[in-house]
Amino acid sequence: MCEDCCPDMEQTLFYILAAVTVVATVFAISEKHPVHAIVYLVTSFFALAALFYLLAAPLIAMFEVIIYAGAIMVLFMFVIMMLDLGHPENSARPGFWQWLPALLLAGATLVALGILMSNRISIPDKAAVVSIRDVAVMLFQKYGVAIEIISMQLLFAAVGAFYLGRRGKQ
Amino acid sequence: MSYDPIDIGIMFAKIALVFFVILTLAAYLVFAERKVLAWIQDRKGPNRVGPFGLLQPLADLIKLLTKEDFRPAGSDKWLFYLAPAMAAIPAIMIFSVIPFGSPVTLFGHQVQLQVADLNVGLLLFMALSAIAVYGVALGGWASNSKYALLGSIRGLAQLISYELSMGLALVPVVMLARSFRLSDIVNAQEGCWFIVYQPVAFVIFLISIAAECKRIPFDLPEAEGELVAGFHTEYSGMRFGLFFVGEYINIIVLGGLAATFFLGGWHGPLLPPVVWFSLKVLAFAFLFIWIRGTLPRLRYDQLMHFCWKVLTPLALINVLVTAWWMVLRG
Amino acid sequence: MKIVSDITAIMTGMWITWKHIFRRPVTIQYPEQKRTPYPRYRARIVLTRDPDGGERCVACQLCSAACPVDCISMQAAEGVGGRRYAEWFRINFSRCIFCGLCAEACPTLAIQMTPDFEICERDIMALVYEKEHLLIDGCGKSSEYNYYRHAGIGVTQPRGTGNEERLPVDVRGLLP
Ligand code: SF4
Ligand code: SF4
Numbered sequence: 001m002c003e004d005c006c007p008d009m010e011q012t013l014f015y016i017l018a019a020v021t022v023v024a025t026v027f028a029i030s031e032k033h034p035v036h037a038i039v040y041l042v043t044s045f046f047a048l049a050a051l052f053y054l055l056a057a058p059l060i061a062m063f064e065v066i067i068y069a070g071a072i073m074v075l076f077m078f079v080i081m082m083l084d085l086g087h088p089e090n091s092a093r094p095g096f097w098q099w100l101p102a103l104l105l106a107g108a109t110l111v112a113l114g115i116l117m118s119n120r121i122s123i124p125d126k127a128a129v130v131s132i133r134d135v136a137v138m139l140f141q142k143y144g145v146a147i148e149i150i151s152m153q154l155l156f157a158a159v160g161a162f163y164l165g166r167r168g169k170q
Numbered sequence: 171m172s173y174d175p176i177d178i179g180i181m182f183a184k185i186a187l188v189f190f191v192i193l194t195l196a197a198y199l200v201f202a203e204r205k206v207l208a209w210i211q212d213r214k215g216p217n218r219v220g221p222f223g224l225l226q227p228l229a230d231l232i233k234l235l236t237k238e239d240f241r242p243a244g245s246d247k248w249l250f251y252l253a254p255a256m257a258a259i260p261a262i263m264i265f266s267v268i269p270f271g272s273p274v275t276l277f278g279h280q281v282q283l284q285v286a287d288l289n290v291g292l293l294l295f296m297a298l299s300a301i302a303v304y305g306v307a308l309g310g311w312a313s314n315s316k317y318a319l320l321g322s323i324r325g326l327a328q329l330i331s332y333e334l335s336m337g338l339a340l341v342p343v344v345m346l347a348r349s350f351r352l353s354d355i356v357n358a359q360e361g362c363w364f365i366v367y368q369p370v371a372f373v374i375f376l377i378s379i380a381a382e383c384k385r386i387p388f389d390l391p392e393a394e395g396e397l398v399a400g401f402h403t404e405y406s407g408m409r410f411g412l413f414f415v416g417e418y419i420n421i422i423v424l425g426g427l428a429a430t431f432f433l434g435g436w437h438g439p440l441l442p443p444v445v446w447f448s449l450k451v452l453a454f455a456f457l458f459i460w461i462r463g464t465l466p467r468l469r470y471d472q473l474m475h476f477c478w479k480v481l482t483p484l485a486l487i488n489v490l491v492t493a494w495w496m497v498l499r500g
Numbered sequence: 501m502k503i504v505s506d507i508t509a510i511m512t513g514m515w516i517t518w519k520h521i522f523r524r525p526v527t528i529q530y531p532e533q534k535r536t537p538y539p540r541y542r543a544r545i546v547l548t549r550d551p552d553g554g555e556r557c558v559a560c561q562l563c564s565a566a567c568p569v570d571c572i573s574m575q576a577a578e579g580v581g582g583r584r585y586a587e588w589f590r591i592n593f594s595r596c597i598f599c600g601l602c603a604e605a606c607p608t609l610a611i612q613m614t615p616d617f618e619i620c621e622r623d624i625m626a627l628v629y630e631k632e633h634l635l636i637d638g639c640g641k642s643s644e645y646n647y648y649r650h651a652g653i654g655v656t657q658p659r660g661t662g663n664e665e666r667l668p669v670d671v672r673g674l675l676p
Binding site: 035036039042046049058059061062063065066069070071074075077078081082131132 | 246249288289290293294296297298300301303304307308311319322323326327329330333350
C-alpha cells in the first residue's frame with residue numbers, strides 16, 4: 001500500500017502521473033480524430049486513477065477506471081465507430097470563438113485553484129486511507145436521502161430512454 | 171519505512187513466476203484446446219512435434235515469430251501496433267490479485283502466494299477487464315477493414331452487455347465475504363464454498379466470463395464464420411499471437427477468479443493448496459473447451475437480449491434475495 | 501417449460517461431446533498408415549494402349565474440350581494407314597482438379613484415371629506431364645477394348661471385317 005513506500009518515491013510517482021494526466025488531457029482536447037482523443041482521455045483517466053490510489057483513495061481510483069474508462073468511454077467509442085466520420089483529421093481547427101468557453105472555464109478553474117492555494121486550508125500531510133466501509137457508511141447513512149434522490153432520477157432517465165427507444169406501432 | 175531486500179526479492183520472484191507459469195500455461199492451453207477439440211471430433215489432434223505433439227506450442231511460437239509483421243494500407247499505425255498489447259496486458263495484470271495458494275514461509279518470511287493483496291482486488295479485476303476491451307476495439311478499428319471494424323463494434327457492445335451482469339453476480343460474493351479483498355473472500359469460504367450459497371450467481375458469472383474471454387458461444391467479436399476472424403482479421407505474426415495468447419491468458423485468469431469467488435480458491439482437502447487451485451483453474455479451462463466443442467455461436471442480438479433481459483434482472487433479484495437473507499439471518 | 505427444455509438440450513449436447521472424447525479417433529496417420537484407394541479413385545491420369553499394344557489416343561481433342569480447367573493440350577498427327585495419334589500430349593497436373601471429365605469424354609478409353617494420388621512435387625513445373633510420362637504399357641481398366649475394331653475405319657483390319665460390322669454398302673450398286 002502507498003503509506004508503506006518511501007515518501008521520495010511517492011512524490012516522484014505523483015509528479016510523473018500528474019504530468020501524464022495533464023499532457024494526455026491536453027492531447028485529448030487538441031487531437032482532431034475522436035478515436036485518438038478517446039485513447040488519450042483513457043490514458044489520462046488511468047493516470048488519474050493511479051493518482052487517487054496514491055492519495056489513499058483506492059475505491060475512487062477503481063471507480064474512475066471502471067466507470068469512466070470502462071463504461072462511458074466504451075460507449076463513446078461504440079457510437080463513434082458506428083458513425084461514418086469521414087476524415088476528421090483533415091477538418092479545420094476550431095476558431096477562437098469556439099475556444100472561448102473552454103478558455104473561460106479553464107480560467108475560472110485556475111482562479112479557484114489559486115484562491116484555494118493562497119488560503120492554505122490545512123491539507124493533511126498524509127491522508128488516512130479511506131476504507132470501503134467508511135465510504136459505504138457515509139454514502140448510505142449520512143447522504144442516504146441524496147443517494148435515493150439520485151437513483152430516482154436515474155430511474156426516470158432509464159424509463160425515458162426506454163420510452164424513446166421503444167419500437168413504433170407496427 | 172524501507173523494505174527488506176529479501177521481501178523485494180520475493181516480490182520479483184513471485185512476479186517472474188506468475189509470468190512464466192501463465193505464459194507457459196496459456197501456450198499449453200492452446201495445445202490442450204486443439205487436443206480436446208480433436209478428441210471431441212473423433213480426431214487425434216496435433217501429434218507430430220515432439221512426443222504426443224507436446225512441443226507443438228514451441229513450433230507455433232516459431233511460426234508466429236518468423237511470419238511477416240504485416241500492416242494494412244490506411245491503417246492507424248500506432249494504434250494498430252499497440253492494440254495487441256492492450257488486449258493481453260490487462261489480462262495478465264488481473265492475475266496479480268488472485269491468491270493462488272495459502273501463505274507459506276520462506277527464509278523466515280511469511281510469503282503470501284499472491285502478487286498484490288489489494289483491498290480493492292475485486293474492483294481491480296472489474297476495471298482491468300473493462301480496459302481489456304480497448305485492445306479489441308482499437309485493434310479492429312485501426313486495421314481499416316470492415317470485418318475488423320464489425321468485430322470491434324461487437325466487442326464493445328458485448329462488453330457493455332455482460333460487464334453489468336458480471337459485476338452484479340459478484341455483489342453477493344462481496345456481501346457474504348464482507349470484503350473486496352480476494353484473500354478475505356477465499357478465507358471466508360474455508361468452511362463452505364460460495365457456490366453452495368450462490369448457485370445462481372455462479373451460473374451468471376460463468377456465462378459472463380465466457381462472454382468476457384470471447385469464447386464460443388459468445389465469440390461474436392471473432393466469429394470466424396461471418397467476420398473472417400473478426401477484430402484480428404488483419405493481424406499476422408506475433409501481434410496476432412499476442413491477441414491469441416491473450417485470449418488464453420484470459421481463460422486462465424477468469425478460471426482462477428471463478429475458483430476464487432465461488433469454489434473456495436485454494437481451499438480443499440488433502441492436496442496442497444496450490445495444487446487445488448491449479449486443478450480448479452484447469453477444470454474451468456476444460457469446461458470452456460468442452461463448451462466450445464459443443465455449442466454453436468449465438469447471434470449478436472441474442473447475446474444482447476440474453477444479457478440485458480435475462481442475466482441482469484436475474485442478478486439483481488439474486489442480490490436482493492441475498493440481502494434479505496443476510497438481514498433476516500442477522 | 502422452455503427453459504427446462506433448453507437446459508436439457510444443452511446438457512444432452514454436452515453429454516454427447518463428452519462421450520466422444522473417449523471414442524477411438526477415426527484419423528488415419530497418413531504417411532505411416534496408408535489406405536488403398538478404391539480402383540475407381542480419381543487421381544493421376546494415364547494414357548493407355550489397346551490390347552494389341554497400339555496407342556489408343558486418336559488425338560480427337562475431346563478430353564481437352566471437356567476439361568473444365570483447360571489443362572490438356574496436344575498436337576494431332578497421322579501415321580501409316582491413316583491411324584491418328586498425338587504428336588505430343590501434355591497434362592498440367594498443377595491445374596488438374598481430378599474431376600474425371602476427360603476420362604468420361606474419351607471415345608477410345610485412352611485417357612484414364614488411376615488411384616495413384618501421391619504426385620506432389622516441390623517444383624511446380626515438374627507437374628507438367630508429357631506424353632512419355634503419361635503413356636503406359638497396358639490397357640488400364642478395360643483390357644479388351646480396341647477402338648479401331650469397332651470404328652469402321654480400315655486401320656487394324658479392312659473395312660467391314662470388324663465384329664458387329666457389315667460390309668460397306670457399295671453406293672454404285674444402289675443405282676437404279
Ligand atoms: S480430370 Fe478434369 S481437370 Fe483433370 S485433366 Fe481431366 S478433365 Fe481436366
Ligand atoms: S485421350 Fe481420348 S479424348 Fe483425348 S484426344 Fe485422345 S482419344 Fe481423344
